Amino acid sequence: MTDYLGYRGKACVITGAASGMARALTELLVDLGAEVYAIDRVDSPVPGVKQSFIADLGDQASIDALFTQLPARFDAFFGVAGLAGVHTSFLDTMTVNYTANKYITDTYLTERLNEGGSIAYVTSAGGLRWEFPEIREELAEFTDAAADWDTLVERTRAFDERHGGELAGFVGYMLSKRALNLFVAERVERFAAKQVRINAVLPSMTATGMLGDFAEQRGGMDNLKAASTGPAGRLAEPLDMARALVFLGSDLAGFISGVFLDVDYGMNALELAGVNPMRTRWTFADTLAKRAS
Numbered sequence: 001m002t003d004y005l006g007y008r009g010k011a012c013v014i015t016g017a018a019s020g021m022a023r024a025l026t027e028l029l030v031d032l033g034a035e036v037y038a039i040d041r042v043d044s045p046v047p048g049v050k051q052s053f054i055a056d057l058g059d060q061a062s063i064d065a066l067f068t069q070l071p072a073r074f075d076a077f078f079g080v081a082g083l084a085g086v087h088t089s090f091l092d093t094m095t096v097n098y099t100a101n102k103y104i105t106d107t108y109l110t111e112r113l114n115e116g117g118s119i120a121y122v123t124s125a126g127g128l129r130w131e132f133p134e135i136r137e138e139l140a141e142f143t144d145a146a147a148d149w150d151t152l153v154e155r156t157r158a159f160d161e162r163h164g165g166e167l168a169g170f171v172g173y174m175l176s177k178r179a180l181n182l183f184v185a186e187r188v189e190r191f192a193a194k195q196v197r198i199n200a201v202l203p204s205m206t207a208t209g210m211l212g213d214f215a216e217q218r219g220g221m222d223n224l225k226a227a228s229t230g231p232a233g234r235l236a237e238p239l240d241m242a243r244a245l246v247f248l249g250s251d252l253a254g255f256i257s258g259v260f261l262d263v264d265y266g267m268n269a270l271e272l273a274g275v276n277p278m279r280t281r282w283t284f285a286d287t288l289a290k291r292a293s
Contacts, residue, residue, distance in 0.1 A: 006251030008033035011074035016081030020208030024242035057100040060140035085169030086213035093172030127177025186259040197257035232265035
C-alpha cells in the first residue's frame with residue numbers, strides 16, 4: 001500500500017503528548033510508523049514512542065535543555081501543549097501558550113526542520129478574528145520578530161499593568177491564541193524559503209482534561225455545552241483534532257501553508273455567513289474598558 005501520508009520513518013516532535021489531543025496525535029503517528037519524540041510535564045504513556053521527554057514550557061532553560069536532547073534534525077513539529085488560563089496567571093498562560101512557541105520556532109525550528117518538513121500549532125477558536133487590523137495592532141508588540149524571551153515576558157507584564165494589573169489567566173488564553181495565529185501568518189515566508197510549511201488548527205471546544213476548567217469559566221458544564229456544541233450536536237473529541245493535525249503535517253498537505261483550519265463542524269462558517277452572530281470581533285482594550293465602566 002502506498003504511504004500517502006508519508007510519516008513512516010519520519011521524526012516528529014509533539015508537545016503536550018501525555019494527554020488530550022496531543023496524546024491522540026501521538027498514538028496516530030506511532031501507528032503510522034513515525035518516530036515520535038513526546039514532550040510533556042510527565043512521561044508519555046503511549047507505547048511505541050521513540051523517546052519521551054519531561055520539560056517545562058514555561059521555563060526558557062528547560063526548553064533549551066530539551067533541545068540539546070532532541071535529534072539535530074526532524075521532519076515535523078506539532079505544538080499542542082497549552083494552558084486554559086482558569087487556574088493560572090495571565091503571565092504564566094501567555095508564556096506557555098505563546099512565548100514558548102515563538103521562542104521554539106525562532107530559536108530552533110528555523111534550523112532543525114528538514115526540507116519538506118512541517119509545523120502545526122494548535123491555537124483555538126478563541127483566537128479567531130486575529131486578522132482584523134484593529135486586533136493585529138493590539139498583537140504587534142508580541143509578534144515582533146526581534147522580541148526575545150525576556151522581552152516578551154516584560155511586554156506581557158507591561159500589558160497587564162496597562163490594563164489594571166489584574167488580568168485573569170483566561171484573558172491570557174484568548175490573547176495568546178490570537179497572537180499565535182498572527183505569528184504563524186507572519187512566519188510563512190521565512191519557512192517557505194526553507195521548504196517548510198507552517199499551519200494552525202483552531203479547535204472548537206474539545207473534551208480534553210481542560211474541559212472542566214473551561215466549564216468553570218463558563219459557569220458550568222450546561223452553559224458550556226449550550227454555547228459550544230454547534231451544528232455537530234456534540235463537543236469535539238481529541239481524536240477529531242488529532243486527525244486534522246495528522247493531515248496538515250502529512251505529504252497530502254504538501255502545498256498547504258499559512259492555513260488556519262477551523263475544526264469546529266462549521267461554527268465559524270455560520271458566523272462569517274451571518275447566520276449566527278459573530279461573538280469574537282472585539283479588541284481587548286474595548287472589552288476591558290466596558291468592564292471598567
